[in-house]
């Protein structure tokens with residue numbers, strides 16, 4: 001048997017998952033992909049949320065979708081026809097999903113074939129998981145080498161993250177084959193220091209103690225995220241610096257093995273007077 | 282909108298207007314096409330292949346279909362790579378690569 005590309009030279013599959021919806025998976029998938037690609041690595045970000053396509057809007061390529069992931073899985077289109085090259089970052093591509101099909105359109109074998117093809121061409125394959133812990137979410141995590149579990153400091157999100165961590169440890173190809181387990185890390189998002197100070201929100205330490213997995217980063221609640229989604233731009237590509245973008249850059253540095261100290265950023269807000277008389281931005 | 286021609290509310294941030302514009306275009310497109318929208322493309326691709334094959338020998342990989350949307354115009358670009366061997370390309374006048382729009 002001919003040795004294929006060395007394990008290390010083939011693309012790494014990283015799933016962005018959470019269980020709970022609306023915690024920031026798609027935002028994070030877009031930001032993480034763009035931040036890795038900015039460093040010169042070849043990155044593809046795949047939308048696994050079949051029937052609820054949104055990654056294309058967040059990436060700003062919604063009007064360029066012709067063929068999608070499902071068409072490729074089902075053999076109706078070639079991968080090269082469905083991949084959309086980002087116009088801002090040369091090494092970044094998007095594989096959109098179908099807006100109209102149901103989750104059953106994906107099959108394990110079909111997904112595996114596409115991922116294997118992508119592993120040859122890209123350094124990082126980022127999978128944006130649908131919410132839930134059902135088939136769609138399990139499909140998105142099944143072939144993962146690593147997982148970013150997006151969690152908000154809030155009871156239902158932490159509970160769902162715990163469920164997902166359990167699935168990552170048991171219902172993935174690595175688990176079933178008895179290989180090195182999926183490397184799972186928590187990305188804490190929508191972190192609100194004000195609410196933590198008032199005792200309304202659990203602290204980072206609280207969440208980590210509960211979930212007992214390493215922390216990849218802390219992304220503050222930031223108006224920059226909504227602004228970026230409005231214009232179809234991953235937050236790390238926005239020219240205006242923001243706490244969220246800085247946090248995603250830090251998280252990506254850690255994901256790539258750099259030792260970056262953990263910090264909790266804030267957006268500089270105008271003081272009280274500034275808020276009364278300042279700009280409306 | 283205001284009765285007095287001006288509004289006390291802060292000026293609408295630009296990005297919100299962009300969000301609305303993008304959604305208006307996308308939703309009109311998605312609703313218009315109904316729920317079967319993307320499905321005709323693979324079939325269309327096969328039909329195009331079949332028609333071309335009546336006249337010349339081409340591989341599946343020689344046809345490439347892309348869509349680009351800018352402002353009010355959507356264009357469908359079909360690139361067909363034609364074989365260079367004379368024997369295969371009966372009567373084709375185009376060069377090795379020709380684009381139909």
Ligand SMILES: Nc1ncnc2c1ncn2[C@@H]1O[C@H](COP(=O)(O)OP(=O)(O)O)[C@@H](O)[C@H]1O
Pocket residue numbers: 018020021022023024025026027028131189190191219220221222223225226229244
């Ligand atoms: N750090 C953040 N600050 C402010 N809003 C955020 C942040 N992260 C996500 N959001 C908002 O939360 C909502 C859900 O985010 P999304 O990424 O779509 O979540 P998911 O993919 O997990 O459903 C969106 O409206 C998004 O703009």
Ligand SMILES: [Mg+2]
Pocket residue numbers: 025026027049054129130
């Ligand atoms: Mg999402």
